[in-house]
Amino acid sequence: MQLPKSRRRQKLREKRCQYPGCGKIFFGIHISKYCPEHRQDRYRIRKRTKPEDVNIKNQTYKHTYTEVVTMVMDCALEGCEHQFEVKIYPRQYIYPKYCPEHRNEYKRIRHLQLIGREDLIEEMKRDGESFEFDQGALGGEEENEAVDADVVDDVA
Numbered sequence: 476m477q478l479p480k481s482r483r484r485q486k487l488r489e490k491r492c493q494y495p496g497c498g499k500i501f502f503g504i505h506i507s508k509y510c511p512e513h514r515q516d517r518y519r520i521r522k523r524t525k526p527e528d529v530n531i532k533n534q535t536y537k538h539t540y541t542e543v544v545t546m547v548m549d550c551a552l553e554g555c556e557h558q559f560e561v562k563i564y565p566r567q568y569i570y571p572k573y574c575p576e577h578r579n580e581y582k583r584i585r586h587l588q589l590i591g592r593e594d595l596i597e598e599m600k601r602d603g604e605s606f607e608f609d610q611g612a613l614g615g616e617e618e619n620e621a622v623d624a625d626v627v628d629d630v631a
Contacts, residue, residue: 485504485505486504486505487502487503487504488502488503488504488505489501489502490502490503490507490508492508492509492510492512492513493508493509494509494510494513494518497509497510497512497513499512529569532572532573532578532580533569533570533571533572534551534569534570534571534572535568535569535570536563536568536569536570537568538563538568540563540564540565541565542565543562543563543564543565544562544563545560545561545562545563546560546561546562546563547559547560547561548560548561548570550572550573550574550576550577551572551573552573552574552577552583552586552587553587553590553592553595554586554587554590554592555573555574555576555577555586557574557576557577558574559571559574559575583599584596584599587599
């Protein structure tokens, strides 16, 4: 079987520009949607998503440590009394807000349902909680020491 060496030309049809507010008639192939004016890059509509706020599911801990420090923190979920260890790294400020048992959003919602706090579930879904604390709030400003401090910030 022999294959043709030339491709078939696509037929030009009369089309209407789909750009909002244009509606010009132009000649184009079956797939073209816009007139030659609106095919240019400056008319392209780019949809950009907003970056997610990191403080919704995490906490910001501002410090000046130059070595890795282990710290004990309390879970920020209402009614959870668990404590968990977090390694604080130099030049890193975002750390988990919840204990390993409540890092999953489903598990947080399930816990709040079990203790009967549906109002907190709606609030959490609506706008997400965020809080921030700095090193001065802990009471000590020692650098390069392994600080074992309990950070208690209730969100409610």
